[in-house]
Amino acid sequence: MNAQRTIHHARDAVWRRYDDQVAVISLDANRVRLFNAVGSFLWERCDGATLDSMVAAVCERFAVDEGTARVDVEGFVDDLVARGLLRPEGGAP
Amino acid sequence: MNGAQLLRSLSLREGRPMGVHLQVADRCNHSCHHCYQVQGEKGELSFDQLCRIIDGIADAGVFTLNVSGGEATLRPDLLDILRYARGRGFAVRLFTNAFLIDEAYADALAAVGLLEVHVSLYSGVAEEHDAVTRVPHSFERTVGAITALRRRGVRVVLKTPATTLSVRGALGVEALARELGCEHQASTDLTMREDGADAPWAVRVTPEELLRQGMLSPWAPSADEARARAEKLEKYPCGVGRSGLVVLPDGRLQACTDTPNILADLTQAGLADALQQAPERELFEGLTWSRVHGCRDCDLLPACHRCHATALREGGDYLGPYASACARARVRYGAAAGSLEVLPPSADCAPGRDPAVGPYAIVATGVIRPVHDVRTPADEALAQRFAWVRPPVESGLVTLRRKAPLQSSVAQPSSVPQVERV
Structure with a gap:
């Protein structure tokens, strides 16, 4: 995905934080997803963020190099876009 | 563990309710034999008052908001209430008899983006359903509404409490649910009326x-x-005091639809504070078998x-x-x-x-x-x-x-x- 596009929570994604975990329900699919600490961190920061800013945030918060963080963040975003929980906006696909 | 159980478990761990029932109407266009409610005596809140209560429920970290009545669609501002609740990040269910939902209303509900619409359907036999509601042609109107909602991709759950007036009901509704692509929940729940009258039990099935x-x-x-x-x-x-909290049409908070004591007045306090201060919290959080x-x-x-x-x-x-x-x-x-x-x-x-x-x-x-x-x-x-x-x-x-x-x-x-x- 284009690193300059912004990511947004999908309208059908309803979520709440429980301690260190975020639970998200997709209204469309009626499925609950429970994120681990890293996934929860990303979910809370991805609404309106670019891929680059998410990678930077992960590197700042967790002990991980940028290359690894980028692969993980891209995988996270791509998966949730495919599942309709995130939507990219702006820029070329 | 399914999704509902997981959310309940997470909520319980943090001492907050997973869901709240918000009764927005103190009136109904049906007159069901088994209904537990006494309507027309509590009064209803304004849209602004309801928004403040919804804010308080959202601030308490509640996941699902079940909007019901009486019959919620009798409120002209129901769609605004649903939109406001969605805007506050709830997974919203609407509980309705669907009698007033026509094609245009179904369009509007689909646009709101609801988790589910729960519709009471007492029998697959029109005469039996109408006998329970005491409203002629209610079966026809309700099934028409369900069809309209399903055509728009709205998830619909049909609910069928067993009554002696609808003895062939459950099987008929189950078949209808399959045909319409709905989930079906049959229940044997019939509780006494809010005022203590046992009239609903006149139609209880043995x-x-x-x-x-x-x-x-x-x-x-x-x-x-x-x-x-x-x-x-x-x-x-059951979920009393945890996932079954009910806000009555006048804003008073009950632990469930049937538990008769009032925990708080949510026109005066937010949900989190109200629960924190309610002594009954200790009772409900430990109320296992x-x-x-x-x-x-x-x-x-x-x-x-x-x-x-x-x-x-x-x-x-x-x-x-x-x-x-x-x-x-x-x-x-x-x-x-x-x-x-x-x-x-x-x-x-x-x-x-x-x-x-x-x-x-x-x-x-x-x-x-x-x-x-x-x-x-x-x-x-x-x-x-x-x-x-x-x-x-x-x-x-x-x-x-x-x-x-x-x-x-x-x-x-x-x-x-x-x-x-x-």
Whole structure:
């Protein structure tokens, strides 16, 4: 995905934080997803963020190099876009 | 663990409710025989007042908001209320009889983005449904609305409480649900009316008939009965005070639709503060089967379902056994055993011990004996601290008449989202 596009929570994604975990329900699919600490961190920061800013945030918060963080963040975003929980906006696909 | 259980578990861990029922209308366009509500006496809140209450519920971290009435669609501002709730990040369900939902209204509901619309449909036979609602052509209108919603991809759950007026109902609705692509939830819940009148019970189906209809299943002790009992004792009979919180049309907060004490006035306080300050919180958070005297010592416990509020109104004790639940457990066990014999109460029981109420000991296959209902000092302390759970009989707050045959409530599973762990 284009690193300059912004990511947004999908309208059908309803979520709440429980301690260190975020639970998200997709209204469309009626499925609950429970994120681990890293996934929860990303979910809370991805609404309106670019891929680059998410990678930077992960590197700042967790002990991980940028290359690894980028692969993980891209995988996270791509998966949730495919599942309709995130939507990219702006820029070329 | 399914998605609903997971969310309940996460919410319980943090001491916050998973969901809240918000009753926005104190009126209805149906007049169902079994309805527990008394309408037209509470009054309704304005849109702005409801928004402030919704804000408070959102601030408390609640996940799902079930918007109901009375009949919620009678409010001209219902769509605005639903949109506001969605804007506050809730997964919103609408509970309705769908009588007023036409094609345009279905368009608007689809645009709001609801988790589900729950529709009461009492029978697959039009005449039976109309007999329950006492509104001619209500079946036709409701099924038309369901069809309109489904055409727009709105998830619809059909709910069918069993009544004597709709004996062919459950099977017919189940087939209709399949045809329309809806989930179906049959239930045997019929509770007394809010004012204590037992009119809804005039249409209650007997346990024997529920068994014949397949709405109750035979039960026999399992090979590892001790484990089954231990597991059940740790479970909650229902979601009262946790996932079943109800905001009445005037903003008062109840622990469930049927538990009659008022926890707070949400026009005056946000939900989180109200719960924090409600002494009953301690009661509801610990209200597993192990807190229910009599039931916890009964050999039929694994066969049992209960409604605390029905226990209060039927037997005068919110935390004790009551006849209609016991009757259903006996019927389930008798069906599995082939027959059931109830022996005289054990010698340690008080004179006049009612054999229609547990606890029971299974003394041989198909043979049970009523045994002593042990109340511990902790039970008594709880009843003293929360006097409403066992009010004095002379207070007139409860109806102690027993009607035979009786039945209790069965908690039906709510729609169950799947879980994915990431």
